[in-house]
Amino acid sequence: MSTRFDRDTEVREIGEEAAPQFGERAFASRIDRGWWVVRGPNGGYVAAIVLKALAASVDADRAPRSLTVHYTAPPEEGPVRVETRVERVGRSLTTVAGRMLQGDRVLALALGAFSKPRRGPSFDHARMPAVAPPEDCQPFRGLIPMNARYEYRHAIGALPGSGADIACIGGWIRCAEPRLADAPLVAAITDAWPPACFAPARSAEEMGPVPTVDLTIHFRRDLPLAQAAPDDFHLAVFRSRFAEQGFVEEDGEVWSRDGRLLAQSRQLAVIG
Template sequence: MNRFQRDTAVEPLGGGAFGARIDRGWWILRGPNGGYVAALLLRALTAAVADPARPPRSLTVHYASPPVEGDALVRTALERVGRTVTAATARLEQDGKLRALALASFAAPRPGPAFSRLAMPEVAPPEGARPLEATAAFPIPMRERFESRSVFPALGGPAGPGEPGSAVSEAVAGGWIRLREGPPAAEPALVAAYTDAWPPAIFARVAPTELASGVPTLDLTVHFRAPWPADADPGDFCLALFRSRLARDGFVEEDGEIWTRGGVLLAQSRQLALLG
């Protein structure tokens, strides 16, 4: 068991309840990273569904208040178990306070038409990319949990045209990412964590120093589009791409894609976040 698995582990307490512990090693400014919280909730939901034939297809998390370090309680409910789809909810609570609320759908593969207009971006391999740590505006504990290498110009580094806060045409960010501590498991919880593990794409247009409170997530939705391929090493880098197209009234949206090195789209994500 690696640190990610340990820090997102849940303990069954009976009646759909699970014990958990929020670890400070996943902190970003005022609280834990949203992807970390999503991964923890997904573990509880998966345990509650208890059906390996029905993997998660969709997860939405609404963040009500920042969790604090320490013990937490996750209350799950199977809202409906249908012939093909299971709908489940989860509440993350601490001392009776709601921290996050999640809704997920679990379903087996089903026959139907298939097509794709998506292609993995052509970028430099991780071996030749610059570590994200070299471009980070300020230290954040959660960044130490991942090995990240930037390939998109939105985080091009202090000397590059895409320095955070510079005038670039698009708010795009991302690069290669993997857990720093392995060996990881090929599991949806890790994919969920990846969808919120990169500095916000808005930093391509607005300097992080202009957002004193950061860019806290209001809600995060993850659509799991494919299982980890059998021939793919979950300890290898995944390519994470994030775009923001609209910032208004103090809110910004961000769309994400998580790809294996071999070009399999593992997940799509969307979140709405506050602007400092």
């Protein structure tokens, strides 16, 4: 049974009636207002749609390893088109480019890397932050439409508007409707919490729109995990260290409940 996330990120390949201007293949999707933040849809939601189109353009046995999306204009509610072009197919790595459009208006540019598992040295020095389990954490309810698409449990850092000394925020998160955390959902989660730069804010005026300029996601495991359940919570943690000249960076991590690092993200956003 499909969830709202599945329906709102669905991509459908379209034929010659919409011949790609940029690439080799074209996919139709639709931007839904239920994922709105302030001036447009959430960047993670847009990344999930783009990722689905890129993934449909490569061999199914090659999983996403890296995705970078540059956001050039805010989409409006309604139909969009994602055009893709395979730039190179190597023995183990496929590089594919894409762009999202509404009419002739370019909304996003993307580049993805897909690969089979490779043999190589293995180590794991990453440690999930020590936090209380989701059952012991307070629910967080945001004020924007996108917040209704997820269930949040605040577990780390400060809440928006707390006047905190450190720009850090995060906690447990899962879809409002039970759904396995595959790569598109994890991509969306990397931009699903309020910006970390809201934690040091002391007033609503300091928490205006923070549109994403670019978002890079590194997928560190094949998703969904083999033993995953649709109602699993995942820990998402976000930190910002430097805001200057109207821009702020944000680093993110997404963890499974048992402490496995699923994805790392970094984005640059406009602030103020």
